[in-house]
Amino acid sequence: MMCMTKPALLSGLALAAFAAIPVAAQVQPLKKAVADDIFADHPSMDQNATVMPAADAKPVAAIFAERPIGDASVARLPGGGWILTGTSLRTGARHGVELWRSADAKTWTRVGPAKISGNGIKVGDVSERYLAPSVTVAGDALYLAFSDKTGCARIAIGSAATPGGAFAASPCLVEDASDVSLFIDNDGKGYLVWGGGMIARLVPGFQKIAEAPRFLKPDQTLFAKHPPVGKDWPVRTRIGTRGATMTRDGDKYILVASETTGRMRTATEDLFVAEAPTPYGPFTMRALAVPHAGRGSLVRMDDGKLAAVYNPKCDDGFALFCEQVGLAPLERAPDGRLRQAASVITEDSAVAARKPLVTTESMRDPSVTLGGDGYYYLVGTLDGYGYHRPEGGVKLWRSADLKTWDDAGFIWKWEGLGYDFGDNIAELWAPEIKWVERDKTYYLAFSVMERGVGGKTWLYRSTSGKPDGPYENVTKSYFVKGIDGFPFEDDDGLYFLWGGGSIGKLNAKRDGFDGPVRTLVDADGDHVGYEGNGLIKVNGVYFLTGAEWHGPLRTHGTYDMMYGTSKTLFGPYSQRRMGAPHGGHGTAFKDKQGNYWYTMFGNDPTAPWRMQFGLVPIDIGDPASIGVPRIDAVRD
DSSP states (O other): OOOOOOOOOOOOOOGGGGOOOOOOSSSOOOOOTTTTTTTOOTTTSSGGGGGOOOOOOOOOOOEOOSOOEEEEEEOOOOOOOEEEEEOOOOOOOOOOOOOOSSSSSSOOEEOOOOOEEEBBTTTTTOOOOOEEEEEEEEEEEEEEEEOOTTEEEEEEEEEEEEETTTEEEOOOOOOSOOOEEEEEEETEEEEEEEETTEEEEBOOOSSSSSSOOEEEEEEEGGGGSSSOOGTTTTTHHOSSSSEEEEEEEEEEEEEEEEEEEEEEGOOOOOEEEEEEESTHHHHOOEEEEEETTOOOOOEETSOEEEEEEEEEOOTTTTSOSSSSEEEEEEEOOTTOOOOEEETEOOOGGGGGGGSSSSSSSSEEEEEEEOTTTSOEEEEEEEETTTBBTTTTTEEEEHHHHHHHHEEEEEESSSSTHHHHHHHHOOOEEEEEEEETTTTEEEEEEEEEETTTEEEEEEEEEEESSSSSSOESSSSSSSSSSOOOOOOEETTTEEEEEETTTTTEEBHHHHSSBSSOOOEEOOTTOOOOOOOEEEEETTTTEEEEEEEEEETTTTTTTTEEEEEEEEEEOOOOOOEEEETTTTTTTTOOEEEESSSEEEEEEESSTTTTSSSSSSEEEEEEEEETEEEEEHHHHHHH
């Protein structure tokens, strides 16, 4: 059975509100981080964005689906036609190099396998299966680069006018090579490129290498002031791990390579890019150019712009398709780096198709509750990365339909907090608003982070029973040490959740705990989310949500919502699983129609927006799972 369509995500509920939601007309620029700000180069900064889809962006569509292939390589033929090759998978002939040509990149004609011979290779030898072949066209010649059955890199030369004709194979150029490609510069010089970034110039005629191979990586002087640490170390050592290819764009040499990073907690193979003034460097820091692209080359489109081959594996649960071939157009970001164009979407999830709902202010850690009056209420971290004392406070928004949100102004400010921070910097983070039915009022939790000290969380209660307060502190000081407080109402009382899973039942006065404080963990004893925990109960099942980073942390990682389930509040919860990609620190809630949503603010470079409030539709069921619908379910 051919695996040409990726496994479906959860089918999704038929939500009327899935239609694209209009963005507010007024857009306020995000606060710029100051030079000494710890968030100066945070992934949520627009300067790091990989995807910035336009309102009318469309998912990448397959242009080739004749048979399943991987490691696709596409080139342009003289006169504007197209030639394609790749690794043949499962069906049909699997030896040699398969070729397809097309006049319009829509209808393809098979012209392979290529008739390659010479230097020990015989035409039609079924023992020769060439993995990850690539195709290059220069003038009237068509070049196939591949690794033979012994691991030797070879180049076969044929005619671009007759790609189904004969190809003359070179001798072994390099041993133990994989993912071989050929780059021909404007002056006719050829370079063999392979692996994750190996390169060697070839002699004229491309029958042997002219120099010792070298490995291409980012210029190390770029890391002098801010060396990468922890999970970020790959950005220093390489552009990618496989499928390196090179092309030229004006006076820039572009190196692309793919890498599977574990982003989104799946086998996400992304295409990375770096540029240099020469084929040998010095290269820029790597940038994620096309999420989910798989191993792919670059090709010039009819409009003269570059596009990346989009050819994901079926292991990637969030790719739009798999083992077929598409083209993702590229554009230059404001800082000049290449990234996927705003006209395309490369991720198959309801998240990728969403738009922010409040664009007049930056927002992080959004919290929504359905109030006792039938309105929805929203709070979140404002002013970039939190108001600095004594500025600002907690602002409230109100909505009747989850589409239009009205600014109701500040409901809490720093005055009267009753805590002395001295001269230290104190930032207001992660407010959480909750309507508590048994108390007939609203609770407001928020955290204050002190530089060099850590975080503390306060708990306030509306004395009027109204969402705009006034609010009073349930104690005379902070309620708990730690951040990300979350009030949760269960059948037997009101609980308070914070940090990475600490929870306690509030007493009758709500000024302390009635009983011990416990820690919620999954079946492996791990936290479900290291921050931003929340709870929702559906049909007797508790869903514990939380935020986790996956992949390279401050460069190309994904800030995802994880979850675990339990039939009892204190668990243990099921092994943590992915709930909503890019969801991170948010709140799950049920709307008036019985549909479920998760709040999201965009905290990573591959989120469809950054630091603004939006909503993601989620499915809760099975009876104990959370998932996001596929992108086509959102658009129907």
